[in-house]
Amino acid sequence: MQRVAVIALNTFRENLRDKILYNLLFFVLLLMGGSVLLADLTIMEHRRIVTDMGLATMNLAGVVIAVFVGIGLVGKEIERRTVYTILARPISRTQFVLGKYLGLVLTLLVNVTFMLAVFLVTLWAYKTPLHAALFQAVGLIFVELLLVTALALFFSTFSTATLSAIMTLGFYVIGHLTTDLKGLAENSQHAAVQTVVTGLYYVWPNLEVLNVKGQAATNALVDMSYVATASMYGLLYAALLLTAACAVFRDRDF
Amino acid sequence: MNAIVIDRLTKVYRSAWFGRPPMPALDGLSLSVQQGEIYGFLGPNGSGKTTTLKILMGLMRATSGNAEILGKPLDDVQIRHRIGFLPEAPYFYEYLTAEEFLAFYGNLAGLERSGLARKITQMLDLVGLAEARTRPLRKFSKGMLQRIGLAQALIHDPELVVLDEPMSGLDPVGRMQVRDLILSLRDQGKTVFFSTHIIPDVEMICDRVAIVVKGKLLAEGRVDELVNPGHAQSVEVVCEGIKAGEVATIRAAASRVLQRGDHSLVVLPGPDQVEPVLSAIRAEGGRLVSVTPQKGSLEDLFMKRSGAPIDGPGRQRDVGGSAE
Ligand SMILES: Nc1ncnc2c1ncn2[C@@H]1O[C@H](COP(=O)(O)OP(=O)(O)OP(=O)(O)O)[C@@H](O)[C@H]1O
Ligand SMILES: [Mg+2]
Numbered sequence: 001m002q003r004v005a006v007i008a009l010n011t012f013r014e015n016l017r018d019k020i021l022y023n024l025l026f027f028v029l030l031l032m033g034g035s036v037l038l039a040d041l042t043i044m045e046h047r048r049i050v051t052d053m054g055l056a057t058m059n060l061a062g063v064v065i066a067v068f069v070g071i072g073l074v075g076k077e078i079e080r081r082t083v084y085t086i087l088a089r090p091i092s093r094t095q096f097v098l099g100k101y102l103g104l105v106l107t108l109l110v111n112v113t114f115m116l117a118v119f120l121v122t123l124w125a126y127k128t129p130l131h132a133a134l135f136q137a138v139g140l141i142f143v144e145l146l147l148v149t150a151l152a153l154f155f156s157t158f159s160t161a162t163l164s165a166i167m168t169l170g171f172y173v174i175g176h177l178t179t180d181l182k183g184l185a186e187n188s189q190h191a192a193v194q195t196v197v198t199g200l201y202y203v204w205p206n207l208e209v210l211n212v213k214g215q216a217a218t219n220a221l222v223d224m225s226y227v228a229t230a231s232m233y234g235l236l237y238a239a240l241l242l243t244a245a246c247a248v249f250r251d252r253d254f
Numbered sequence: 255m256n257a258i259v260i261d262r263l264t265k266v267y268r269s270a271w272f273g274r275p276p277m278p279a280l281d282g283l284s285l286s287v288q289q290g291e292i293y294g295f296l297g298p299n300g301s302g303k304t305t306t307l308k309i310l311m312g313l314m315r316a317t318s319g320n321a322e323i324l325g326k327p328l329d330d331v332q333i334r335h336r337i338g339f340l341p342e343a344p345y346f347y348e349y350l351t352a353e354e355f356l357a358f359y360g361n362l363a364g365l366e367r368s369g370l371a372r373k374i375t376q377m378l379d380l381v382g383l384a385e386a387r388t389r390p391l392r393k394f395s396k397g398m399l400q401r402i403g404l405a406q407a408l409i410h411d412p413e414l415v416v417l418d419e420p421m422s423g424l425d426p427v428g429r430m431q432v433r434d435l436i437l438s439l440r441d442q443g444k445t446v447f448f449s450t451h452i453i454p455d456v457e458m459i460c461d462r463v464a465i466v467v468k469g470k471l472l473a474e475g476r477v478d479e480l481v482n483p484g485h486a487q488s489v490e491v492v493c494e495g496i497k498a499g500e501v502a503t504i505r506a507a508a509s510r511v512l513q514r515g516d517h518s519l520v521v522l523p524g525p526d527q528v529e530p531v532l533s534a535i536r537a538e539g540g541r542l543v544s545v546t547p548q549k550g551s552l553e554d555l556f557m558k559r560s561g562a563p564i565d566g567p568g569r570q571r572d573v574g575g576s577a578e
Contacts, residue, residue, distance in 0.1 A: 006361045010347070017349040080345050085406060088311045088339035089362040092331050253314035 003091045004099040011103020012110075015069060021111070024061055028115055031057040032122050039126070047128040048217050054119040055137055055213045062112055062145045063172060069107065070152025071164040073100040074249065079161070083254055094246045101153055101242060108145050112138065136227050137216035143234035144210040148172055150241035151205070157248040175207035205237050255325075257414050257445040258287040258310065263319035265305050265469075279305045281469035282319070287447050287462075289413075292440050294460035294477075295449040302469040303449035304342050307418050311339050324414060335363065338407035342418040342449075344399060348392035352383055352402055355391060356409055363410035377405040382431065396423040404432070408439075415439055417448035421455055433459050457481075488548040489528055491520040496540035503534040517543070 015021060035053030039046040074097060077083045086096060116138055123130065151171050155164035174181075178201055185197035209230045212222050265280040280302045287293040297303050308314045310321060312328050326333040346355060356374045365373065378384045381401040386394070394402065400423045407415060420436070421429045436446050436459055450456060456463050457477055465472040465480075473480050488509070498504045498518035499511040507530055510521040518540075520531060528545065535542055 002364065003362060006358065010358055013354075014347065014349055081341065082345060082347060084308075084311070084313060084341040085339060085344065085346070085359070085403070086362065087313055088334060088337070088341075089359070090331050090334040090364070091362060254308065 003089075004095050004102065007086075007091070007096055007099025008102040008106060011073065011100050012106045015104065015107040018069075020068075021065070021107075024064060025111070025114065028057055028061045029118060032115075032118055036122060036126065046126060047123075050122060050126055050128065051134065051217045052213070054122060055134075055141070055216060058112065058115045058119065058138065059141045059144070059213070061115060062108060062141060063148055065108060065111060066104070066145045066148040067152050067165060067168045067172070069104055070149045071156045071161050071168065073104055073153050073156065074245075075156035075161050075164060078252075078254060081254075087254070093250045097153070097157075097246045097249050098242070101149065101245075104149055105146060108142070108149065112142055112145070131216070131219045131221075133212070133216040133219055133221045136222050137212050140210040140212055140227065140230060140234075143231050144207055147205060147207070147210075147234045147238045147241070150238040150245070154241045154245040154248070157245045157252070171205060172207065175205045176211070177208075178204050178206045179208060206233075210234050255289045256286045256322075257289045257324060258285075258293075258447055259320075259322045260285050260306070260310075261320040263306065263309060263321055264317045265302070265309065265314070266317045278317070279469050280309075280316070280319075283466065283469060283471050285464045285471060285474050287445060289445050290440065290443055291461040292436055292446045292459055293448075294456035294463040295447065295466065296451065296453070296456050296463050297449070297466035298451055301466045303451075303466065304418055305469075306466075307339075307341075307416055307449060310416060311337075335410065336413045338410065338412035338415045340400075340403045340407040340415075340417045340420055343422065344403040346391050346399065346403070346406075349390060351388050351390050352378060352394075353387050355402060356405060359406045360409050365410060373409055377409050380408070380435070381405045397425060397428055400424055401428070404435070412444070414445045414447070417446065419450055420448050421450065421452065429455070487525065489522045489525055490544075490546045490548055491522060491528065491531055491535075492543040492546075493518050493520070493535045493540045494543055496535065496538045498535070498540070501534055501538055504531050507531050521548075 032054055035050050035057070038053065039049040074083075077086070077100070083096070087093065091099075120130070148168065152164060152168040155167045159167070181197055181201040181204065185194050185201060188194045188197065210233075212227075215222050261284050263280050263283045264278055266276050266278045268276065283302065283306060295303055295306070305314075309316050310323060310328065312331075312334075321328055324333055324336055347358070350358065353374055356377055357370060360370045360373060374387075375384075378387055381404050383398060383401055383405070386398065391399065391402065400420070404417075404420060407417065417436075421432050424432060433455065436448070439446050440461075460477055462474070462476050463480065464474040494516045496518065497513060498508075498520050499513055504520055505511060507522060507527040508520045509523045510519075512519040512521075522528060522531060525547070532542065532545075
C-alpha cells in the first residue's frame with residue numbers, strides 16, 4: 001500500500017508540474033467569467049445560465065484532463081521507458097497501475113475542488129442562493145471523471161496514445177447517447193441488429209446516468225437513492241476497467 | 255552460492271507480420287553468476303544482452319527456459335529489495351530534481367525517511383553529482399543521466415547490481431570512475447552483473463565473463479582462461495639502435511623478429527624470455543623503447559569463434575606487426 005501511495009503522490013506531483021494544467025484552468029476561469037457576462041446580456045434567468053455554464057465547464061475541463069492525462073499515465077511511462085527502473089523495484093505491476101490511477105484521481109479531485117470554489121464565488125457574486133442539487137451534480141461529474149480516467153488508462157495499456165485518445169473520446173461521446181442506441185434497436189427491422197444494438201446498450205458505459213446538471217440548473221433535488229445507485233454503477237464500471245487494465249498490463253513485455 | 259542462474263533461456267519476439275518466422279533473440283542461453291563476483295556479459299549489438307537483463311528483471315517473459323535470481327524465481331517481487339538495476343540508455347522523470355528523483359526511488363525501496371536525506375547526499379557524492387542536487391533531470395546531460403541512474407540503482411544498498419551498458423555515454427574519466435565504482439561494490443561483497451560490448455571494460459575488472467552472440471552463449475569463464483587457454487602470454491619488445499635479428503640470444507628467444515629502420519620488434523612467446531632479451535639489448539648497446547604483454551584479446555576470441563566484429567581498441571595491439 002505504501003508503494004501505491006509513493007507512485008500516486010509522484011504522479012500527482014508530475015501533473016502539478018505540467019503547464020498544460022494551468023492553461024486549462026485559465027481557460028476555465030475565462031469561461032466561468034464569460035458565463036457571468038453572458039447572463040447579463042440575456043433575458044433568461046441569470047442563475048440558470050451561470051449554473052449551466054459553470055457545471056458544463058467543470059465537466060468539460062475534467063474530461064479533458066481525465067482523457068489526455070489518463071492516456072499518458074501508463075502509456076508515456078512505457079513509451080519513455082521510465083517503467084523499467086520502477087518495475088525493477090519491489091512493486092507489483094498492479095500496484096503500479098493503481099498508483100498511477102490514484103495519482104490522477106488526486107489531481108482531478110484538486111482540480112474539481114478548485115473549479116468548484118471559483119464557481120461558488122461566481123454564484124456568490126451573483127447573489128444566487130446555493131442549492132444542494134448543485135453538489136449532487138458535481139459529485140456525479142466526479143464519478144464520471146473516475147470512469148473516464150479508467151477508460152483512458154485501460155486503452156493506453158495496449159494501444160498508442162492517439163488511438164487511446166480517440167477510443168476514450170468515442171466511448172465518452174457514445175456513452176452520453178446510449179439512450180439513442182436503445183431507440184435505434186427498437187426501430188430496427190432486423191432481429192440481429194436489434195440484438196447486437198441492445199447488447200451494446202447494456203454493455204456500453206451509460207454516462208448519461210451520471211448527468212444531473214439539468215436538474216441542478218433548475219434547483220430540482222435528485223432522489224438520494226438515485227445518486228447512490230448511479231454512483232455505484234459508475235464506480236463498479238471504473239473498477240471493472242481498472243481490473244482489465246491491470247490484467248493487460250501484467251501480461252505485457254517491455 | 256549463485257546470485258543468478260540462467261537455464262536454457264529462449265526469447266522469440268512476436269513478429270508484427272504473420273508468417274515470417276521470427277528469429278529468436280535468445281536461443282537456449284545458460285550461464286551462472288556467483289555471489290560476490292563481477293561478471294561481464296559481452297556481446298555485439300543485437301546479441302540479446304538487453305533481452306536477457308529485461309527477463310531477469312521481470313520486464314518481459316522468456317518464451318522458454320528458467321532463471322533464478324538470489325535463489326528465487328523471477329516473479330518474486332520481494333526479491334527486488336536486494337537488487338539494483340540500471341537499464342540501457344536510461345530515461346527518467348525529467349520533471350524531478352536529482353534529489354527528488356533519488357528520494358522517489360528510496361521511497362519505492364521502502365527506505366526509512368530519517369536516513370533518506372543522508373543516503374541521497376552519499377549517492378550524489380558517489381556519482382559526482384553533488385552540485386546538481388537541485389537541478390531538474392530535464393537539464394541533465396547524457397552522462398549525468400547515466401550517473402544518476404547508477405545512483406538510483408544503488409540507493410537501497412542492494413546485494414546484486416544488474417547494469418545494462420553502465421559505461422555508455424560516459425567520458426574517459428567517467429568510465430574509469432564507473433570501473434572503480436564496480437570494483438568497490440565487489441569489495442563491499444556485492445555481486446555485479448553488467449553487459450557491455452566494449453572489451454577493455456570487461457578485461458580490466460571482470461572476474462568472469464560470458465560471450466553471447468546471436469542469443470547463444472559462445473564462451474563463459476575467467477578472462478585469462480578464455481583469452482590464453484593453456485599457454486603463457488606473449489610479450490612484444492621494441493628497441494632501437496641495434497639489429498635485434500642479428501643477436502643470437504635474441505633470435506633464440508624470440509618467436510618473431512621484425513626490423514624497420516632503426517627499430518626492432520621482438521615477439522617473445524612468454525614472459526620468461528623477457529629478462530634475458532632485455533639484458534642482451536643492453537649488452538649490445540641498444541635502447542629499450544617498450545615492453546608490451548600481448549594478451550590475446552577477447553576480440554581475437556570473438557573474431558575466431560563468431561566471425562562477428564566488435565568494438566574496441568584491441569586491434570591496435572597488432573600495429574607493431576605492420577612494421578614488416
Ligand atoms: N521489442 C522488440 N521487438 C522485437 N525484436 C526485438 C525487440 N527488442 C530486441 N529485439 C531483437 O532482439 C535481438 C536482441 O536485442 P537486444 O536488445 O537484446 O540486443 P543487445 O545485445 O542488448 O544489443 P545492444 O548492444 O545493441 O544493446 C535483436 O535482434 C533485436 O532486433
Ligand atoms: Mg542492449
